[in-house]
Amino acid sequence: MNDRQTDWMAVEWRPGALRIWVMDDAGQVKARLDGTEDTRALGPEAFEIALGGLIAGYLEDDAPTEILIAGDPARPGFWSDDVAGRKVPCRPVEPGSAVRVAMRDARLDVRVVPGLVQAAPPALMLADTLRVAGYLAANEGFDGVLCLPGARSHWVHVSAGEVVSFQTVLTRDLTEGSLRAMNVEPMDATLGEIGLASMEDVMSRPERIGQKIGSNAAQVALGNTSAEDSREAVLGAFLGLELAAMKPFWLGQQVALIGRDGMRDAYSRALEAQGITPIAADEEETLLSGFRAAR
Known part of the structure; x- marks a missing residue:
């Protein structure tokens, strides 16, 4: 084995973004790779080809790499019915629960970590399942709520090492869709006075969010507001809607935030405005801890 090769790999692949960590047998990172391949447009065979091309320099010819x-x-149905989400309440991952899937390339020993499924209300959590597992591995005995902001934000109630229930919210999708409709380029926005005021307004009168977004669109079209202020106002509005809906999760609870980019900071400020001081966790290390727990 040369210096570029590896003992195992951890792969997170979500729409439009790919992260690969090349690991040694002790679970330490030897290398990190990034890509932009979009699995929504790929079937299993095309996925194998795309993945194999990215990691070819870290594979051995005479032995499979885990x-x-x-x-x-x-996601259920991508590979086969064998990869099905585990139903809550349950532990986020179990050692050895990853499902081996068939590969044409004998160098690839691919195992898929199942996500979590909730029946009522319907919810599905994929890679964030590992973040939950990683946080609990590093914070044994934590009892409270994990908030994982992202394209699909999750609020997860955990107790006694298990996921009791969780909810999925599409705040980022709603924010970016609204901004594109205004011809404003979506970007990470801060949550300052404008955003917090917008958030509080929607929390008190959530039925008026459509009118509020419409007024903001008019302000943009009339040249009465900047793109930056518009981003902040729209993000604040949808965060207000999310916090109002998720109030049973965060009110009176210990909340830990696991996220990255400006979204984590925005959620932190939003929660602090409600009197909640969230615990911050490193997103990447938490995810890798989850991968280690799943082996």
Whole structure:
């Protein structure tokens, strides 16, 4: 084995973004790879080809490399019925629960980490399942709520090492869709006075969010507001809608935030405005801890 090769790999693949960590047998990162392949447009065979091309320099010709995958390819039905989400309440991952899937390339020993499924209300959590597992591995005995902001934000109630229930919210999709309709380029926005005021307004009168977004669109068209202020106002509005809906999760609870980019900071400020001081966790290390727990 040369210096570029590896003992195993951890792969998170979500729509439009790919992260690969090349690991040694002790679970330490030897290398990190990034890509932009979109699994929504790929079937299993095309996925194998795309993945194989990206990691070819870290594979051995005479022995398979163990590859743990979480994210979009773990969605039910992508590989086969064998990869099905585990039903809550349950532990987020169990050692050895990853499902081996067939590969044409004998160098790839691919195992998919199942996500979590909730029947009522319906909810599905894929890669964030590993973040939950990683946080609980590092914070044994934590009892409270994990908030995982992202394209699909999750609010997860955990107790006694298990996921009791969770909810999925599409705040980022709603924010970006509204901004594009205004011809404003979506970007990470801060949550300052404008955003917090917008959030509080929607929390008190959620039925008026459509009118509020419409007024903001008019302000943009008339040149009465900047793109930056518009981003902040729209993000604040949809965060207000999310916090109002998720109030049973965060009110009076210990909340830990696991996220990255400006979204984590925005959620932190939003929660602090409600009197909640969230615990911050490193997103990447938490995810890798989850991969280690799943082996």
